[in-house]
Amino acid sequence: xxxxxxxxxxLRVVHGACPHDCPDCCALETEVDEHGRAVCVRGRADHPIxxxxxxxxxxxxxxxxxxxxxxxxxxxRVGPKGSGEFARITWEEAIAEITVRxxxxxxxxxxxxxxxxSYAGTLGLVNGAVTDSRFWNRLxxxxxxxxxxxxxxxxxxxxxxGGRLAPSPEMLLRSKLVLIWGSNPASTAPHIMPFxxxxxxxxxxxxxxxxxxxxxxxxxxxxxxPYPGTDAALALSLMHVIVEEGLHHPQWIAAHTxxxxxxxxxxxxxxxxxxxxxxxxxxxxxxxLARSYAMTTPxxxxxxxxxxxHTNGGQTVRTLACLPALTGQYGLPGGxxxxxxxxxxxxxxxxxxxNNDPACPPEPRTLxxxxxxxxxxxxxxxxITSLFVYNANPVASSPNAGKIVxxxxxxxxxxxxxxxxxxxTARYADILLPATSQLEHVDLHKPYGHLSLQYNMPAIAPxxxxxxxxxxxxxxxxxxxFDDAWLKEDAxxxxxxxxxxxxxxxxxxxxxxxxxxxxEGSIPLTIPAEQxxxxxxxxxxTPSGKVEFYxxxxxxxxxxxxxxxxxxxxSGAEESAQHFADSRxxxxxxxxxxxxxxxxxxxxxxxxxxxxxxxxxxxxxxxSRGIHHGQLVRVSNERGECYLVADVTGDVRPGxxxxxxxxxxxxxxxxxxxxxxxxxxxxxxxxxxxxxTNMVVVEALS
Ligand SMILES: Nc1nc2c(c(=O)[nH]1)N[C@H]1C(S)=C(S)[C@@H](COP(=O)(O)OP(=O)(O)OC[C@H]3O[C@@H](n4cnc5c(=O)[nH]c(N)nc54)[C@H](O)[C@@H]3O)O[C@H]1N2
Ligand SMILES: Nc1nc2c(c(=O)[nH]1)N[C@H]1C(S)=C(S)[C@@H](COP(=O)(O)OP(=O)(O)OC[C@H]3O[C@@H](n4cnc5c(=O)[nH]c(N)nc54)[C@H](O)[C@@H]3O)O[C@H]1N2
Ligand code: SF4
Ligand SMILES: [Mo]
Numbered sequence: 082x083x084x085x086x087x088x089x090x091x092l093r094v095v096h097g098a099c100p101h102d103c104p105d106c107c108a109l110e111t112e113v114d115e116h117g118r119a120v121c122v123r124g125r126a127d128h129p130i131x132x133x134x135x136x137x138x139x140x141x142x143x144x145x146x147x148x149x150x151x152x153x154x155x156x157x158r159v160g161p162k163g164s165g166e167f168a169r170i171t172w173e174e175a176i177a178e179i180t181v182r183x184x185x186x187x188x189x190x191x192x193x194x195x196x197x198x199s200y201a202g203t204l205g206l207v208n209g210a211v212t213d214s215r216f217w218n219r220l221x222x223x224x225x226x227x228x229x230x231x232x233x234x235x236x237x238x239x240x241x242x243g244g245r246l247a248p249s250p251e252m253l254l255r256s257k258l259v260l261i262w263g264s265n266p267a268s269t270a271p272h273i274m275p276f277x278x279x280x281x282x283x284x285x286x287x288x289x290x291x292x293x294x295x296x297x298x299x300x301x302x303x304x305x306x307p308y309p310g311t312d313a314a315l316a317l318s319l320m321h322v323i324v325e326e327g328l329h330h331p332q333w334i335a336a337h338t339x340x341x342x343x344x345x346x347x348x349x350x351x352x353x354x355x356x357x358x359x360x361x362x363x364x365x366x367x368x369x370l371a372r373s374y375a376m377t378t379p380x381x382x383x384x385x386x387x388x389x390x391h392t393n394g395g396q397t398v399r400t401l402a403c404l405p406a407l408t409g410q411y412g413l414p415g416g417x418x419x420x421x422x423x424x425x426x427x428x429x430x431x432x433x434x435x436n437n438d439p440a441c442p443p444e445p446r447t448l449x450x451x452x453x454x455x456x457x458x459x460x461x462x463x464x465i466t467s468l469f470v471y472n473a474n475p476v477a478s479s480p481n482a483g484k485i486v487x488x489x490x491x492x493x494x495x496x497x498x499x500x501x502x503x504x505x506t507a508r509y510a511d512i513l514l515p516a517t518s519q520l521e522h523v524d525l526h527k528p529y530g531h532l533s534l535q536y537n538m539p540a541i542a543p544x545x546x547x548x549x550x551x552x553x554x555x556x557x558x559x560x561x562x563f564d565d566a567w568l569k570e571d572a573x574x575x576x577x578x579x580x581x582x583x584x585x586x587x588x589x590x591x592x593x594x595x596x597x598x599x600x601e602g603s604i605p606l607t608i609p610a611e612q613x614x615x616x617x618x619x620x621x622x623t624p625s626g627k628v629e630f631y632x633x634x635x636x637x638x639x640x641x642x643x644x645x646x647x648x649x650x651x652s653g654a655e656e657s658a659q660h661f662a663d664s665r666x667x668x669x670x671x672x673x674x675x676x677x678x679x680x681x682x683x684x685x686x687x688x689x690x691x692x693x694x695x696x697x698x699x700x701x702x703x704x705s706r707g708i709h710h711g712q713l714v715r716v717s718n719e720r721g722e723c724y725l726v727a728d729v730t731g732d733v734r735p736g737x738x739x740x741x742x743x744x745x746x747x748x749x750x751x752x753x754x755x756x757x758x759x760x761x762x763x764x765x766x767x768x769x770x771x772x773x774t775n776m777v778v779v780e781a782l783s
Contacts, residue, residue, distance in 0.1 A: 091115045095540035096125075096602025099139055100208075100519040101677045102201035102230075104385075104421070104530020105272040107131040107139065108603040111520060111540035119143055119520055119541050128603055130250055130531045136271045137674065137690065138681050145518065145684060146544075151501055152515040153545025162490050165508045172546060172556070175512050180560040182495050183220075186466050192221035193445035195467045198453065200229055201678065202472030202516075205524030205537065206428065206579060207572045208550040209472065214434035216554040219563050221442035223465065226449040226768050229479065231386035233769030234420065237398035240632045243622025244424040246615040248381075248417065249532045250276050254283070255415025258377040261289045262401060263312065263388025267296035268674040270385070270530055274300075286377070288370070290315075292669060293697070293739050294732040305370065306734050307360035309667050309773060310391045313400040313646035315367065318356030320348045322371035323407055329375070333409030337619055340631020343643045344403065351646070359646070361734065375408050379416030387671050390773040392650040395766020399635075400644035406628040412616040421529045424622075426589050426606060428527070432582035435567050449768045451761050454481045457488020467495040471516070471550055476505035477679035477754060478743045480772055481761040483721040499553055502683055505746045515547040522549035523572035525580075525598065533605040536576075536598035551575065573599075640766065650762065651776040665776040666702065666738050668716060670755045673741035682745040694749055696725035697739040698779065703729040708781045713750060716740075716777040721757030724750040724782065738779065742772075 097109035108128040112121040122142040126133035135142075155175035160166025170178075186194050197217050203209050217224075226232075238245055253259060253276040266273050274297075281287055281302070289301040290312070298304040307315055323329050324345065334341050353367040360367075374380055382405055389398050402418055410416035431437060436444075448456050448465075453475055456465055468489075475485050489496060489509035498510035507513055521544065524537040543549075548556070551572055558568035570578065577595045584590040589606040598604060611617065623629045636642035652667065672678075675687040682688070696714055708714055710729040715722055716738070725740055733739050744754045759772045 092120065095538050096536065097519060097540060098524065098526040098535030098537040099135070100203035100205055100524065100526065100537070101139070101680060102204060103136075103677060104270045104528060105130060105136075106204070106526050106528030106530065106535055107135055107272070108535050109135070113540050117541055119146060122520075125603065129533065129605070130272050132272070132275070138677060138687060141684070141686055142520075144686060145681065146520050146541075148502070148684065150503065150683065151544055151547075152503060152507070152513060153547065154515060155546065156513040158511045158513075162492075163486070163509050165503060167513055172548070175514060176556050176560045179497055179512060179557065183467060183561070186495075190463055190466060192442065193223045194463055194465055195220065195222045195469065196448065196456070196465045197222055197225060197469045197471075198450065198475060199225070199470070199472040200227060200450065202680070203519065203524065203550070205526055206433070207524045207575050208522060210428065210433050211575050211579070212471070212550040212554050214436065215568060216558050218434055218436045218441045219438070219558065219565065219568060220561065221445055223445055224447035226447050228763070228768040229450050229770045231389055231421070231769075233395035233764040233766035234384070234386050234389035234398040236767040237389070237395050238402050238418070238420050240629060240635050241399050241402040241623070242411070242418070242616070242628055245421040246424055247419045247422045247530075248615055249422070249613070250530065252415055252614070253277055253280050253381065256280060256285055256379050256381040257415070258373065258380040259285060259287045259383060260374065260380065261287065261297060261301070261383045263291060264383050264385040265291065265295040265297045265387065265671060266383070267300070269672050273530070286373070292734065292737050293671070296674065305362060305366060307362055309669055309737060310393055310397075310649035310652060311360040311646070312388060313393065313397045313644065314351055314356050314359040315362070316400045316404055317348055317351035317644070317646060318353050318367050319371040319374060319404065320344075320407055321351050322353060322368050323375045324348060326372070326375075328372065329407045330409035334406065337409075337411070337621070338406050338628045338630055339623075339625045340629060340643065344630035347643050347645060361736075374404075378408070378410070379413040380405070380408070380410055381416055381419055383419040385420065387773075389764070390770050392762060392764055392771050392774045393647045394764045394769055394771070396641065396645050396647060400646070403628065403630055403644050406630070411628065412614060412619055414614045417615060422532055423529045425532060425608075426527055426583070426587055428579050429582035429586065432579045435565075438565065438567070440563070440565050449763065451480055451763060451768065451770045453479050453761075454484025454488055455761060457491065457494065458484055466493060467497070469497045469499070470506055471499040471553075474504045474506045474679045476509070477682070477745055478756065480756055480759040480770060481720050482746070482754070482756040484761070499550065501547075504679065514553060515545055517543045517547040517549045521547060523576070525576045532608060533603050534593065534598065535603050538599065538602070647765070649774045651760070651774050665718070665778055666736060667773075668738040668740065668755070668758065668775045668777045669773050670740050670742045670759065670775070671773070673743070676743060679743040679745055682743060682748065688748065691741070693726045694740060694744040694754065695728040696779065697728045697730050697733045699731065699733050699735040699737070700729050701735045702738075702779075703727065706779055706781060708779070713782045715780050715782055716755070716758055717780075718758050718775070718777045720760065721753065723753040723755055723757045725755070726750070727781075738777065
């Protein structure tokens with residue numbers, strides 16, 4: 082036997098799931114040696130979407146798991162806040178100190194003064210959704226509006242078609258035209274790219290609509306670069322051309338939509354001449370796009386959350402979601418809207434959260450996570466006096482970060498951070514707790530980009546004294562004296578209880594049990610053939626059962642009930658693209674290829690591949706500011722500033738700037754990142770974030 086074969090006989094293979102905020106939700110396979118050490122993480126070859134490969138980030142997962150800077154023990158702050166000076170303590174001491182401080186806060190100010198702050202460190206059912214709710218509901222802690230990512234888009238899609246019911250990525254192969262609108266899957270959902278390539282080889286046209294010449298745009302058949310925040314005007318104008326040229330589908334519209342007359346009035350306000358002014362595109366480009374979209378069936382529109390991070394992001398996505406209805410694309414295999422698959426299966430809320438359990442205090446206030454800096458510096462009344470951060474790195478990833486740091490410096494704020502690494506946020510902790518990585522805990526993952534469940538079996542023992550999120554919740558619950566059985570369940574019991582409760586109302590879980598998941602690792606949802614194409618039966622999940630061009634629900638929320646274009650709040654309202662030539666320019670800061678938000682931003686290999694926090698600027702704008710390629714520049718506005726490295730490039734059009742995120746402030750040139758400039762203003766819909774509505778001044782640093 083060869084040496085290689087002998088080595089292999091000693092390796093154990095463990096099924097897992099990628100925990101990161103990525104629609105692909107890859108099925109992992111980890112090889113573990115006889116000493117209990119993971120030696121290889123790879124994508125499962127037999128998974129329909131993962132298909133045997135992982136992205137550039139998770140391919141190097143062991144660099145993360147065994148990184149020398151993992152936090153391994155609980156620690157207490159011993160230096161000034163933010164100094165990063167900590168001393169090791171035991172778990173018993175840590176839990177006892179938190180309990181004492183919280184009991185004090187609860188008796189004097191109320192539990193609503195304790196704010197748990199979390200987002201997408203892991204998307205696991207146990208260490209995400211259940212951790213986010215059960216213990217905090219029982220405690221009566223302040224609720225968190227988790228609105229940092231796709232909140233506006235989600236509401237837009239729900240108001241229009243009633244559910245986030247994207248088709249599975251395989252359906253791309255059935256499309257003749259794919260419009261990728263404000264989405265960069267080559268970086269953010271890489272496993273759809275092979276499907277897209279295969280479709281292209283079969284003759285499908287791919288058109289990317291993005292102000293930046295992204296990695297996705299490079300392999301598209303056409304790239305259209307509108308000014309940011311003008312997409313709703315573009316979409317209404319496409320509809321204008323479609324209607325004027327009689328390319329719409331009146332019978333389908335009559336049968337399956339509500340409010341066509343109202344939408345038509347709106348459409349008529351957006352002739353291509355006007356849209357050309359607003360978007361900076363030629364009339365010809367708009368007319369051609371309208372014709373090819375309307376005359377190609379099936380046509381699929383891919384929209385993700387990037388485009389919703391504007392002050393007008395909700396109405397933008399709502400307008401886009403109406404477009405497929407004009408030509409009857411909804412319900413066709415390979416047609417319609419590909420946003421998210423999240424609503425095919427929704428976990429039973431009571432089983433996840435136990436929010437209505439009699440032991441829970443009445444529902445307290447809810448604060449919007451996008452406002453964290455303001456919340457900590459005076460907006461919250463009564464003030465927040467304790468913050469518990471897990472699954473999140475707000476100093477790096479949340480908007481208006483300068484204000485967040487100001488809040489975290491408050492002497493009267495008791496901050497606990499549960500993390501794998503000493504992030505910029507962790508440095509402000511009073512108590513710092515070590516978290517397990519995905520190879521060290523149990524979880525179950527439901528994707529938002531495809532349709533199979535992934536179970537995550539721990540491959541290795543926790544490093545040091547690391548504990549999973551849920552185990553910390555259980556320890557805190559016990560220490561607070563909560564005796565409820567649902568706060569004692571272990572991770573597998575949690576999964577079983579949620580699966581069983583959900584299966585009672587959702588037939589897609591038929592036959593899917595914890596035991597099967599543990600053995601098979603990945604199981605597709607049980608979707609009958611006739612239900613594979615969303616809305617194939619012509620029924621939408623809105624109150625009217627139709628695509629709602631006019632939405633009474635939107636009106637009730639105070640939104641324009643008919644899709645519309647509004648100028649972005651910071652760009653000035655005039656009807657021309659002229660303001661893009663002003664001294665202040667819009668700065669987009671979308672996802673980096675080698676990070677997931679700030680996750681991976683401390684891994685040497687990923688930093689090296691990503692290069693530097695650059696500012697992409699068009700040669701014309703660079704020249705007028707005396708900026709040279711490779712030079713350090715300052716971007717600033719009334720919120721703050723940061724330094725970036727100029728990348729003078731035609732990848733952005735004149736008048737538009739771009740950087741990629743999220744770089745760790747501590748590894749950035751001036752220890753700040755772009756989020757010192759981004760706004761904590763809320764979007765038009767649902768309290769969403771507005772990272773990409775961000776006007777800045779750029780200056781060369783001499
Ligand atoms: N590698 C990697 N993958 C990730 C992430 C990551 O950070 N890195 N993040 C994960 C998360 S949290 C999310 S939410 C998803 C996001 O997935 P995506 O939505 O694909 O990602 P973004 O990069 O935020 O935005 C996509 C594109 O929208 C464009 N865009 C921004 N504003 C406008 C506009 O006004 N009009 C138009 N037409 N386009 C616009 C940006 O230029 C960008 O190229 O990705 C997930 N996957
Ligand atoms: N400028 C700019 N900022 C952005 C965006 C942008 O496009 N531009 N995108 C925004 C978007 S879409 C999103 S979704 C947010 C994401 O914002 P966050 O959810 O804050 O994401 P990260 O910055 O990746 O921080 C996640 C942290 O969780 C930790 N973690 C991972 N697993 C675990 C675990 O099991 N337990 C615990 N306790 N911790 C864990 C990781 O180490 C990491 O530090 O960022 C937003 N920020
Ligand atoms: S980050 Fe996305 S593409 Fe990469 S392994 Fe995880 S799920 Fe797959
Ligand atoms: Mo996100």
